[in-house]
Amino acid sequence: MQKTVLFIEGDGIGSEVTRAAQPIINKAVEKAYGKERSLVWKELLAGEKAFKELGEYLPQSTLDALQGAELAMKGPLTTPVGKGFRSLNVTMRQTLDLYACIRPIKYFDGIMSPVKRPELVDMIVFRENTEDVYAGIEFASGTDEARRIIEFFRDQLGVNVDASAGVGLKPMTPAGSKRLVRKAMQHAVAQGKSSVTLVHKGNIMKYTEGGFREWGYELAAEEFADVAVTEKDAAGNANGKIIVKDRIADAMFQEVLIRPEQYSVIATTNLNGDYISDALAAQVGGLGLAPGVNMSDSLAFFEATHGTAPTIAGQDKANPGSLILCGAMLLDHIGWHEAADLIHTAMNKVIAAKTVTVDLASQMDGARTVGCTEFGDLLGAQL
Numbered sequence: 500m501q502k503t504v505l506f507i508e509g510d511g512i513g514s515e516v517t518r519a520a521q522p523i524i525n526k527a528v529e530k531a532y533g534k535e536r537s538l539v540w541k542e543l544l545a546g547e548k549a550f551k552e553l554g555e556y557l558p559q560s561t562l563d564a565l566q567g568a569e570l571a572m573k574g575p576l577t578t579p580v581g582k583g584f585r586s587l588n589v590t591m592r593q594t595l596d597l598y599a600c601i602r603p604i605k606y607f608d609g610i611m612s613p614v615k616r617p618e619l620v621d622m623i624v625f626r627e628n629t630e631d632v633y634a635g636i637e638f639a640s641g642t643d644e645a646r647r648i649i650e651f652f653r654d655q656l657g658v659n660v661d662a663s664a665g666v667g668l669k670p671m672t673p674a675g676s677k678r679l680v681r682k683a684m685q686h687a688v689a690q691g692k693s694s695v696t697l698v699h700k701g702n703i704m705k706y707t708e709g710g711f712r713e714w715g716y717e718l719a720a721e722e723f724a725d726v727a728v729t730e731k732d733a734a735g736n737a738n739g740k741i742i743v744k745d746r747i748a749d750a751m752f753q754e755v756l757i758r759p760e761q762y763s764v765i766a767t768t769n770l771n772g773d774y775i776s777d778a779l780a781a782q783v784g785g786l787g788l789a790p791g792v793n794m795s796d797s798l799a800f801f802e803a804t805h806g807t808a809p810t811i812a813g814q815d816k817a818n819p820g821s822l823i824l825c826g827a828m829l830l831d832h833i834g835w836h837e838a839a840d841l842i843h844t845a846m847n848k849v850i851a852a853k854t855v856t857v858d859l860a861s862q863m864d865g866a867r868t869v870g871c872t873e874f875g876d877l878l879g880a881q882l
């Protein structure tokens with residue numbers, strides 16, 4: 500059995516981590532299944548490499564190939580700040596309707612964490628990926644568009660906005676919120692998770708964030724009533740059902756630090772999800788190791804969660820762990836669990852042996868710092 504994986508190397512450290520990750524993922528498949536199964540990698544161009552070769556950052560041919568694909572993987576892509584073109588990542592997420600950004604966060608033994616009990620963290624964040632203030636509907640201060648919107652608000656709605664304001668829109672829909680919460684609930688059912696927590700800021704933004712909370716509970720009642728119960732209705736006894744609860748975002752940032760064991764699957768809005776995914780990754784020792792996937796109804800697009808790390812690019816210092824764990828997620832996603840388990844076991848061993856890249860070595864006592872290539876070789880040897 501062969502599965503095709505489209506891949507984009509990415510900018511900065513992207514090519515280094517891709518070069519380290521692919522052989523590990525291939526080797527895990529070979530160890531688990533011999534010649535019976537394999538992955539076929541097909542490169543697509545995006546980012547600086549695409550600009551150099553084709554004169555554009557996100558070629559239509561790349562988007563077309565991704566539209567029809569089932570599996571893809573990418574390294575990080577540079578987002579120039581304030582240079583007038585939108586983030587490639589955001590464009591891809593919206594064009595391909597990758598509405599769920601999913602990030603598991605789990606602790607690896609041996610990594611120094613800023614919290615006392617990092618091993619209690621075992622969460623998976625489902626972040627809505629297409630709506631919210633990230634929809635990209637923004638107008639700069641002083642522009643004609645901003646002026647017209649501010650006038651419309653004043654004249655038609657009786658709402659005063661400072662005339663010098665930059666303005667943005669935060670659209671959130673029942674359908675968009677429900678399909679995200681559905682994915683989170685389905686995961687909780689499939690993996691036997693104990694709870695799904697809706698994280699929102701609905702106490703302040705009542706009709707957007709508050710809407711998300713309301714639609715989330717509605718979805719759970721409409722489609723999962725046989726397997727799930729709200730925290731309120733359970734009143735301390737869920738009878739083995741999944742508890743659906745909600746927390747206000749600021750309180751949730753305290754909760755994940757103080758009582759991480761009480762949280763398992765998190766379903767949240769775009770901006771909250773962006774913040775909490777990174778905060779949780781830091782809680783277990785940093786972004787270099789956190790994998791992620793963006794999903795539509797047809798495509799699972801795995802991506803390293805860190806950026807292009809320009810200050811260490813080209814120096815063989817990058818940690819390829821995030822992309823390698825993306826590979827394990829991909830293998831789990833297609834049901835090749837034996838190969839995924841091999842990667843996790845090898846990763847555990849290499850980290851426990853304290854032979855790690857500089858980002859992790861700086862958080863460990865007595866570690867030996869290795870480069871990106873050697874880290875890959877050590878994992879390969881464990882496999």
Ligand code: NAI
Nearest residue numbers: 575576577578588787804805806807808809811817818858
């Ligand atoms: P960053 O993640 O690139 O770097 C933050 C810090 O973590 C730096 O000190 C960096 O050296 C370190 N770091 C990151 N990944 C590492 C790895 N694998 N191994 C070792 N150290 C690592 O975030 P930053 O600096 O905010 O962004 C740089 C560029 O990356 C920007 O253009 C940004 O837009 C882009 N970016 C792209 C993402 C994506 O494509 N998914 C995600 C985040 C940022």
